[in-house]
Amino acid sequence: MVMIIQTYGTMLLKAMGHTLLLCLLSLVFATIIGMIFGLMNVGHNRLLNFIGTVYVDAVRGVPLIVLAYFIYFGIPAGIQSLGFTGFKMDALQAGTIALSMNCGAYMAEIVRAGIQSVDRGQMEAGRSLGLSYGAGMALIVVPQAVRTMIPSIINQFIITLKDTSILSVIGFPELTNVGKTIMGNTFKNLQAWAIVGIMYLIVITLLSKVSKRIERRINRGR
Amino acid sequence: MADNKDVKISVKNLKKSFGTLEVLKDISLEVTEGEVVVLIGPSGSGKSTLLRCLNQLEKATSGQIMIDGFDVTDKHTDINKVRENIGMVFQHFNLFNHLNVLKNMTLAPVHLKRLSKEDARDKAMQLLERVGLSDKAQAYPSQLSGGQKQRVAIARALEMNPDIMLFDEPTSALDPEMVGEVLAVMKELARDGMTMMVVTHEIGFAREVASRVIFMEGGYIIEEGTPEEVLDHPKEPRTIDFLSKVL
Numbered sequence: 268m269v270m271i272i273q274t275y276g277t278m279l280l281k282a283m284g285h286t287l288l289l290c291l292l293s294l295v296f297a298t299i300i301g302m303i304f305g306l307m308n309v310g311h312n313r314l315l316n317f318i319g320t321v322y323v324d325a326v327r328g329v330p331l332i333v334l335a336y337f338i339y340f341g342i343p344a345g346i347q348s349l350g351f352t353g354f355k356m357d358a359l360q361a362g363t364i365a366l367s368m369n370c371g372a373y374m375a376e377i378v379r380a381g382i383q384s385v386d387r388g389q390m391e392a393g394r395s396l397g398l399s400y401g402a403g404m405a406l407i408v409v410p411q412a413v414r415t416m417i418p419s420i421i422n423q424f425i426i427t428l429k430d431t432s433i434l435s436v437i438g439f440p441e442l443t444n445v446g447k448t449i450m451g452n453t454f455k456n457l458q459a460w461a462i463v464g465i466m467y468l469i470v471i472t473l474l475s476k477v478s479k480r481i482e483r484r485i486n487r488g489r
Numbered sequence: 490m491a492d493n494k495d496v497k498i499s500v501k502n503l504k505k506s507f508g509t510l511e512v513l514k515d516i517s518l519e520v521t522e523g524e525v526v527v528l529i530g531p532s533g534s535g536k537s538t539l540l541r542c543l544n545q546l547e548k549a550t551s552g553q554i555m556i557d558g559f560d561v562t563d564k565h566t567d568i569n570k571v572r573e574n575i576g577m578v579f580q581h582f583n584l585f586n587h588l589n590v591l592k593n594m595t596l597a598p599v600h601l602k603r604l605s606k607e608d609a610r611d612k613a614m615q616l617l618e619r620v621g622l623s624d625k626a627q628a629y630p631s632q633l634s635g636g637q638k639q640r641v642a643i644a645r646a647l648e649m650n651p652d653i654m655l656f657d658e659p660t661s662a663l664d665p666e667m668v669g670e671v672l673a674v675m676k677e678l679a680r681d682g683m684t685m686m687v688v689t690h691e692i693g694f695a696r697e698v699a700s701r702v703i704f705m706e707g708g709y710i711i712e713e714g715t716p717e718e719v720l721d722h723p724k725e726p727r728t729i730d731f732l733s734k735v736l
């Protein structure tokens with residue numbers, strides 16, 4: 268155990284950094300995707316509803332690992348076959364896209380549920396004062412929805428952090444991938460995976476603690 | 490433009506359906522400036538729907554609705570602009586739960602640039618004084634009683650300086666001891682010359698301040714006239730039947 272930490276310590280920390288980078292990028296994009304598709308789903312435009320539903324159902328209906336393979340191998344192959352032979356995508360880009368799309372679909376559902384949890388009378392009161400639909404959403408509905416959404420968002424963030432490990436399959440040197448390498452070099456299955464597991468545990472525990480604090484602050488400051 | 494400048498609300502052959510359910514069957518009415526029209530009728534008769542069609546919270550299925558000379562059923566009318574001049578008070582108050590009383594009142598006029606922040610604040614404080622809630626400016630809706638919430642909701646609507654006010658059963662969700670304080674604010678508003686349409690079961694209020702009472706049932710206006718005519722000497726059997734149940 269000590270030997271592994273001594274020899275592979277920096278490598279593991281760097282891998283943790285990659286995991287966090289991938290996770291952070293994905294969360295940012297997923298939040299944007301979730302907002303856009305979530306709002307599309309609660310509006311009254313049939314076409315937008317349809318697009319939103321198709322996106323959410325399609326992404327949720329495909330395992331993340333398949334989505335990652337599709338984006339990392341499938342898309343470049345398709346683009347190259349169109350004649351753009353130089354097209355490449357690195358594992359971080361592909362991983363970020365796959366994870367953002369996946370997490371974004373779940374975030375869209377969280378946004379939709381959050382907005383629908385706000386009483387319709389809130390929007391109606393805003394509209395009756397002359398506010399546009401957009402202003403009513405931005406100033407009245409979303410601020411109230413966010414409060415009910417926070418526990419689910421935190422939960423989704425933690426799931427996404429764990430899901431980064433799935434992207435070891437496309438060769439991105441994140442924590443799980445590096446765990447595999449160490450295991451291959453040392454054949455110390457038990458120790459290597461224990462260390463990797465504990466590292467995930469520490470980061471996720473910290474993330475939950477920070478989130479809980481944010482959650483409390485938002486609930487208090489109203 | 491309406492031919493008569495005094496006409497604030499003019500409804501012609503309004504019909505409204507929800508899917509296959511026709512809720513308003515053929516409604517025509519006019520409300521002139523300063524009139525207080527009280528709408529009564531059994532539950533489900535379409536009173537709320539009629540009120541909500543006036544500011545287009547519900548889209549009319551057919552017919553014409555003119556407000557202040559603007560045809561609100563016309564797609565080209567800027568409905569948001571027209572709504573700025575029509576205050577609406579809801580049965581369940583619908584105060585913005587995440588904002589304090591002051592913010593509830595100033596949000597729309599400031600966002601819509603009707604008033605500067607300072608002016609909106611000053612005006613809000615004056616209105617709160619008028620409804621007897623000066624000390625509640627910083628309170629959140631959850632800290633108010635039902636009667637206080639409804640008075641804030643009225644003040645919030647007045648903050649936009651509307652020339653028409655719509656009330657949809659403003660006292661129905663209140664404990665009996667709070668009904669009076671809300672009705673008092675509404676009576677004062679009526680005396681000050683506000684054009685009002687009020688859905689209510691408060692027959693006493695109708696007697697005291699209504700210029701006209703309209704009885705609705707099944708999506709039709711069955712009978713209308715002065716409070717004495719409709720409440721004391723109703724002609725239609727359905728009006729008589731309804732009044733015998735609520736009086």
Ligand SMILES: Nc1ncnc2c1ncn2[C@@H]1O[C@H](COP(=O)(O)OP(=O)(O)O)[C@@H](O)[C@H]1O
Nearest residue numbers: 507510512530531532533534535536537538539
């Ligand atoms: N959004 C809606 N969708 C479907 N039906 C509705 C809707 N709003 C009202 N209704 C129906 O329209 C009828 C009239 O309702 P309403 O105008 O609320 O009556 P009132 O206010 O006189 O009690 C009722 O049968 C009600 O169920």
Ligand SMILES: [Mg+2]
Nearest residue numbers: 536537538658
């Ligand atoms: Mg009603």
